[in-house]
Amino acid sequence: MNNQLTIAEITELISSEMFTKVELENLKLDERKGVQKVINKYEKKLLLKAQQQENFNRMLVFENRQYDLGNRTVAGIDEAGRGPLAGPVVAAAVILKKDFYLPGLNDSKQLSKQMRESFFAIIKEEAISYGVGVIDNNQIDEINIYEATKRAMKSAIQQLNPIPDHLLIDAVPLDNLPCTSESITKGDQKSISIAAASVLAKVTRDKMMEEFHTKYPIYNFASNMGYGTKEHLNAIDLNGVSPYHRKSFAPVRDAISG
Known part of the structure; x- marks a missing residue:
């Protein structure tokens, strides 16, 4: 089979997984580098799939x-x-x-x-x-x-x-x-x-922080999601706090009192 198919045809065959175990073993004997590349990619995909299944089962x-x-x-x-x-x-x-x-x-x-x-x-x-x-x-x-x-x-x-x-x-x-x-x-x-x-x-909260960013872009909430990055702390020092800041948290509280 492998001598009759082009690399493009083999790629399509592997992608569709329309082959038998014997046909796959025959393809592994094909010495063309392009074919071996396709086979290696497919086997890595199978390994990842097995690892994901194993991890999923572990988390059940x-x-x-x-x-x-x-x-x-x-x-x-x-x-x-x-x-x-x-x-x-x-x-x-x-x-x-x-x-x-x-x-x-x-x-x-x-x-x-x-x-x-x-x-x-x-x-x-x-x-x-x-x-x-x-x-x-x-x-x-x-x-x-x-x-x-x-x-x-x-x-x-x-x-x-x-x-x-x-x-x-x-x-x-x-x-x-x-x-x-x-x-x-x-x-x-x-x-x-x-x-x-x-x-x-997390996705719900991230979307909220991205919305807050449109109102107060100076704090870059869309990137830091409200966490105390150096850039965020500098923005608080320079501009004070927004209505979305937690005033009971030390860095914010210190900026207000300072």
């Missing part, structure tokens, strides 16, 4: 444990924006279908912006239910960031329909919940449901 351990216990709906919860000097803290809760599969899904911080936004749309489309809670900077100043984070999480949970049988929470313990729960350290790297929630929370 907490969910599968609950399914084995008889729970049918498991929600993951995560937040974005506890550390920045400006903007809200955003939490998301999501219930995924038992057979949900999204290769490459992981902690949102480990994904590119393009991947996060693509996954954001897929998760919202395919989830059984999701909720997003937002606590703005003024509320953060009133009740502190830890309490604000818990309030955002509970707001997200309250939006879920149906009420989940179990909650997997990233790091923060919550009480007075409508079901059983567990807090998992670095949960966004260990649970696929929490990872999905982390994507919803």
Whole structure:
């Protein structure tokens, strides 16, 4: 077969995966460099696919444990924006279908912006239910960031329909919940449901910070997302604070008092 096909035809054949195992082995014997390049690229793709499947399965351990216990709906919860000097803290809760599969899904911080936004749309489309809670900077100043984070999480949970049988929470313990729960350290790297929630929370918050940037571009919120970068701190020193800054956070508080 390989002697009869051009490299372009072999590339199309491999791309469409319309070949048998024997035909693939025959193609591997083709000494043309172009053919070997196509085969190597295909085998790397297969390896990546296998690694993504393995990682995804590893991140289903907490969910599968609950399914084995008889729970049918498991929600993951995560937040974005506890550390920045400006903007809200955003939490998301999501219930995924038992057979949900999204290769490459992981902690949102480990994904590119393009991947996060693509996954954001897929998760919202395919989830059984999701909720997003937002606590703005003024509320953060009133009740502190830890309490604000818990309030955002509970707001997200309250939006879920149906009420989940179990909650997997990233790091923060919550009480007075409508079901059983567990807090998992670095949960966004260990649970696929929490990872999905982390994507919803981060993309939602990033979009808000990009909107704030259009109103106060001097702070470059679209780039730093409110975090205390050197450029951001310099902008505060030169221009004071915006309505979106957290006045209870030391660098902002110091700039106001100074």
